[in-house]
Amino acid sequence: MQEKNQKVVTRFAPSPTGFMHIGGVRTALFAYLYARKNNGTFILRIEDTDKEREVPGSIKHIQESLTWLGIDWDFGPDKHGDFGSTIQSERLPTYIEYAHKLIEKGLAYPDPYTQEELAEFRKKADEEKRPFLYRDYRPEVFEKWDGKKPLRFKVPEIKRYKWNDVVRGELEAGEEALDDFILIKSDGYPTYNFAHIIDDLNMGVTHIMRGDEFISSTPRFLSLYNALEIEPPIFVSLPPILRDDRTKKLGKRDGAKDILEYREEGYLPEAMLNFLALIGWNPGTEQEIFTKDELIKAFDINKIQKAGGAFNEEKLDWMNKEHLRKLPVETVRDEISNRLKKNPTIGENEKLNDRNFLAKISDIVMDHISKWSDIDIMVGAGEIEYFFESPQYDHTLLYWKGNEDKETTKKHLEWVIETLKSADESFDSSDKVKSLIFDYATENGRGEVLWPLRVSLSGKEKSPDPFTLIYVLGRDESIKRITDAIGKLL
RNA sequence: GGCCUUAUCGUCUAACGGUUAGGACGCGGCCUUUUCAAGGCUGCAAUCCGGGUUCGAUUCCCGGUAAGGUCACCA
Numbered sequence: 104m105q106e107k108n109q110k111v112v113t114r115f116a117p118s119p120t121g122f123m124h125i126g127g128v129r130t131a132l133f134a135y136l137y138a139r140k141n142n143g144t145f146i147l148r149i150e151d152t153d154k155e156r157e158v159p160g161s162i163k164h165i166q167e168s169l170t171w172l173g174i175d176w177d178f179g180p181d182k183h184g185d186f187g188s189t190i191q192s193e194r195l196p197t198y199i200e201y202a203h204k205l206i207e208k209g210l211a212y213p214d215p216y217t218q219e220e221l222a223e224f225r226k227k228a229d230e231e232k233r234p235f236l237y238r239d240y241r242p243e244v245f246e247k248w249d250g251k252k253p254l255r256f257k258v259p260e261i262k263r264y265k266w267n268d269v270v271r272g273e274l275e276a277g278e279e280a281l282d283d284f285i286l287i288k289s290d291g292y293p294t295y296n297f298a299h300i301i302d303d304l305n306m307g308v309t310h311i312m313r314g315d316e317f318i319s320s321t322p323r324f325l326s327l328y329n330a331l332e333i334e335p336p337i338f339v340s341l342p343p344i345l346r347d348d349r350t351k352k353l354g355k356r357d358g359a360k361d362i363l364e365y366r367e368e369g370y371l372p373e374a375m376l377n378f379l380a381l382i383g384w385n386p387g388t389e390q391e392i393f394t395k396d397e398l399i400k401a402f403d404i405n406k407i408q409k410a411g412g413a414f415n416e417e418k419l420d421w422m423n424k425e426h427l428r429k430l431p432v433e434t435v436r437d438e439i440s441n442r443l444k445k446n447p448t449i450g451e452n453e454k455l456n457d458r459n460f461l462a463k464i465s466d467i468v469m470d471h472i473s474k475w476s477d478i479d480i481m482v483g484a485g486e487i488e489y490f491f492e493s494p495q496y497d498h499t500l501l502y503w504k505g506n507e508d509k510e511t512t513k514k515h516l517e518w519v520i521e522t523l524k525s526a527d528e529s530f531d532s533s534d535k536v537k538s539l540i541f542d543y544a545t546e547n548g549r550g551e552v553l554w555p556l557r558v559s560l561s562g563k564e565k566s567p568d569p570f571t572l573i574y575v576l577g578r579d580e581s582i583k584r585i586t587d588a589i590g591k592l593l
Numbered sequence: 594g595g596c597c598u599u600a601u602c603g604u605c606u607a608a609c610g611g612u613u614a615g616g617a618c619g620c621g622g623c624c625u626u627u628u629c630a631a632g633g634c635u636g637c638a639a640u641c642c643g644g645g646u647u648c649g650a651u652u653c654c655c656g657g658u659a660a661g662g663u664c665a666c667c668a
Contacts, residue, residue, distance in 0.1 A: 117668085118667075118668050120667085120668080150668065152667090152668085153666095153667055153668070155667090156667065156668085221666090225665095229594085231594095232594040232595080233594070233595065234595045235664070236664090253666050271599095274598085275597090276597060277596060277597085279595055279596050279597095279664080280595095280596060280597075280663085285665085285666055287666090288666040289666055290666075292666090294665090294666070294667085294668085295667070295668045296668090314662090315598070315662070316661095316662050316663070316668090317662095317663090319596070319598085319664075320663070320664090321597095322596095342599085345660095345661085347604085350660080351660085351661070352661070378605095381605065381606080381617095382605065382606095383605095385605085385606055385607070387607080389607080389616050389617080391605095391616085391617055391618090408605095408606080409598085409599065409600090410598095410599055410600065411599075411660090412604085413604060413605075414604095414605095415603095415604050415605065415619085417618060418604070418605065418617080418618040418619080419618095420618090421617085421619085422618085470629095470630050471631085486629085504627095537626095541626060544626080544627080545626080548627090549626070552627085553627045553628090554628070556627095557627075558628090563628085564628065564629085565628055565629040565630085566629065566630095567628095567629075567630075568626080568628085569627090
């Protein structure tokens with residue numbers, strides 16, 4: 104097995120076939136955490152050997168996604184190593200070189216069949232309800248490879264393979280899993296099966312972290328490691344992230360979102376990392392909220408889960424809220440201010456340029472959101488507008504419990520106005536007015552006094568308490584609104 | 594169909610033969626200066642089924658069942 108003192112090298116090796124989603128990020132995260140935990144190296148390798156499926160811009164997108172999340176790499180598309188490029192399409196000569204080594208050993212040969220012929224073989228196997236094995240059709244005599252035909256690996260030995268997986272323990276698989284798979288495609292590009300083994304060798308990868316869908320093909324990899332006389336790295340098979348209903352693996356076809364959409368929605372990268380780390384892994388303690396550095400410190404591959412876990416957005420929201428609360432106040436104010444300024448309904452309001460005002464409402468807003476985009480939802484629901492403009496509402500809302508007692512309601516509101524008027528200008532920084540009003544409310548019925556007062560200020564059935572509203576609106580605006588409310592009672 | 598893997602509250606998970614099966618999200622209730630939010634307290638809720646091994650199984654073994662993966666010139 105591996106040398107004890109060998110430096111840990113892990114890699115994340117996506118194919119540039121589109122955006123990154125939750126599953127890919129989680130795989131990247133585990134490989135990253137393990138490398139950082141061990142002061143090792145983390146490589147971002149681009150497996151772009153399928154030119155048909157490649158989506159332009161994917162590489163940039165992947166880098167942008169990882170960067171947003173704070174997952175930094177030591178070697179990647181923008182930084183070559185001693186081993187050369189981390190982009191597979193730029194490493195073609197290496198694969199060909201290894202292919203020739205195998206040919207020399209008599210362990211690789213060109214595939215003489217056409218796609219149609221292979222399809223026939225497969226169809227036949229399917230009809231006979233048995234798995235298709237190419238090696239049953241392996242040619243007796245190998246032609247010389249011209250680089251035009253696909254090059255296949257000749258499995259040297261059909262046997263059961265046993266191996267160890269850090270997560271799954273002892274694994275083994277039968278002869279059915281072994282076959283003469285393709286090493287180099289007819290377009291000259293290597294397959295994943297071949298390329299990743301060569302790259303991992305050349306890049307010194309010590310631990311392969313990847314989804315458990317590769318477990319079934321591990322015997323094939325093992326036979327190739329054998330043929331090339333390579334010591335296999337350590338396998339760490341990660342459990343799948345399931346769809347919310349747990350019916351299947353979360354995939355792009357099942358609505359798995361582009362990770363950058365979470366950025367647009369206003370989730371914090373650290374919350375995403377925290378949340379994803381806890382699907383398929385646990386720290387062994389009851390701590391749930393982690394910063395990135397705390398995750399690195401706590402990460403332990405021996406605590407990776409075997410079973411798949413569902414992605415639950417409600418818990419993500421909760422977790423994001425927890426992280427939101429740890430943000431410095433200035434950051435929060437800036438973000439809230441930016442969001443509000445972009446909002447079509449109140450974005451133009453000049454109060455948004457008032458730092459003092461923003462400071463006041465940001466505390467309120469923070470108590471109501473779990474992610475930044477919730478601010479827009481609050482505005483849409485009319486939960487913020489009344490801080491900016493006098494509210495429109497029906498006078499019946501002013502009565503506590505629908506009790507249409509105009510005289511009493513009016514009396515209470517007038518009392519509050521008088522109290523506010525008697526307060527000095529800097530009243531909103533003291534608790535004096537608050538306690539006066541509160542004492543009055545205690546004597547005269549809290550609901551009877553506080554409900555109409557609050558409605559007169561916000562015009563809403565639900566809103567922050569009247570003292571907070573007075574604090575934000577200021578004395579004069581409050582008096583004006585309460586006066587308006589009294590007007591409505593007539 | 595062959596091969597492989599997995600299985601604890603609705604969800605994320607802890608417990609690596611002995612616990613009243615723990616925590617968290619969500620949900621319900623109560624409290625806190627009316628309503629909402631936040632906060633505090635609290636409640637409901639799980640070992641897939643059947644056999645073994647054992648004084649004792651969530652835990653070990655076997656068999657079912659269910660789910661997932663894989664059998665590509667995709668990764």
